[in-house]
Amino acid sequence: MPSYTSSAAYAALSKQDEDDASSTETLTTMSTRRTQGSRLVWCSIILIAINSTLLLIIVVAVLAVYSTQQSPQQSWLLGKLDTSSLLKQTSGYSPVFDRYAFSLQPVFQDNPLFSDKVLRQRPNNATDEAWSELSKLSSFTISADEVRKLGQDPIRVTHMPGDPSSFPVMLSVTHQLHCLNHIRMGLEGAHYLHGKERSRHDWEHIYHCLDFLTQITTCHADVDLILWHWYENMEQPQPNFSGDMKCRDFDGLKSWVDGIGFPTEDIWYFKREGRVYDMPVDPAYLKYLREHPEDASSH
Template sequence: MNDTKYFKVEQESSDSSELGSQDHAFSGDESGRPMSQQPRSVATRLSHIVKRSWWLVGPFLWLLSLLFTWMIASAASKSPYDVAVGLETELEPIKPHIEMYATTFSSDLDWDDNGQLQRVSRPGSKQFVGDPSPEIDANWEHITNGVVVDLKGKAAETVIGKTYQKPDGSWYVGIEAFHQLHCLNMVRKSLHVDYYGINEPDPHPHKMHIEHCIDALREAIMCRAELTFIPMEFNAKYRTGRPAFVAREHTCRNFEKILDWAHQYPSNETLFVLPDGTMGDGTMHFDGDIGHGFRGGSKTSHAN
């Protein structure tokens, strides 16, 4: 028997890079499998999965970061002390209607050549002061026609149990801005008693009302404390410093937007029931009869 043994002879190559490539391809484990066919390690497989999944995970993480950024910014913008979104103590349903804008006031004064002050009115602006007239009264009526509103449904959710409920289920609510304007109008009218008169034989209630209005306006001004600066000037002729009444911007809430909202909830002033069961006639007594929002009328039944 021929005992000749045969051995595989590796072919030499002068190209070391080719040899390295062949060694890498054909060197294997004990099973004889080439390295290229051996199972990859867990870390290697995870690395490939992450690389392949990045195109899906990456955009998701980016959107998630945008969401968190928006949530943080939104929370910051809804500070309870931000007049642009509504203060914590203000009526909740009106807050979405708050709109801020920059404007110049039309109530400036100016100095004439003799050093005397004179009113300067913006052309086309509504007049709220001056000699009494139906036009001026109508302008005041327009901006105070929201002193009280009747809220129902969702608009009433934050005032339920905190104010008077009318027999029709609506909640009777006053709004400070309109109350302050009403007070200011009362002070204006007190400058023209000969024109408007005093409705009460005893002038004391009227005087008390005016004093209340002055104090309420003082508190409102101090509460808001607008910080828009007033330019000053020095007048050489009169050797004195004085305000330079020039047009300047103020940042304001859009009052007409608030007024539009209030007009959606007009108050039915006939729906009142007095403690003795009489129905109020809906006559509001802002001109002197302090403490009485309505007069008694005929008897009526009212189920609580």
């Protein structure tokens, strides 16, 4: 008589072995897939890194070839554009950086205590003409959007005659040079005033210029270095104010602005057109003009 119990038990054990084998196969398959997936990820990362490196090498090579094939004019312009972008970081907003390609020039500043340079001479025709030419820069125009970038409302700013979308401006260096010249002339009052007493307005003008130049100087805070030396027949070391500097190309800038602009003096003859916004006058200045009406028409 057959043993059904033993057969059933054997069948159950066989089924369990098959299940265990199937589970083992499943785990092995999953493990294999994980390993393959991990390898695929790493392969992708490696391929991306290789492609990125190759792309970088190609870009560098193209730029190198391009730079060697540039004309002198192209290289010159690119260098100036780079300089302008760097100068932007140390200046307030000015559309000049987008219109004029600055360059920096190595300059030896020769500044002894005694000198016969024309700009340092006592009043004479040559000195006066040199200062006048140095400080006479043209004005030019900017747009309403550029006025807004300066933090101003175009409605409150003087516009060009017949063109409310164009606004006259002058470079700050124009005013700086004007102030230096005015202080120079103030030191020679006996010559330039022709024996007349200096007016209150002229004194205020001089001190305004000193204050303006002080603010400009401290704003830029020049960090060029001044060395000290021992000199013959002197007991103390003395500063040497001569040395190498790196300067913006002032002559190039002046030539550019004179080429696109108009005489700044023309602005004094502008007339009001329609409704304009009048800025409030400083109370102290207004008081002075009321006490000295002869100056009111010229200021």
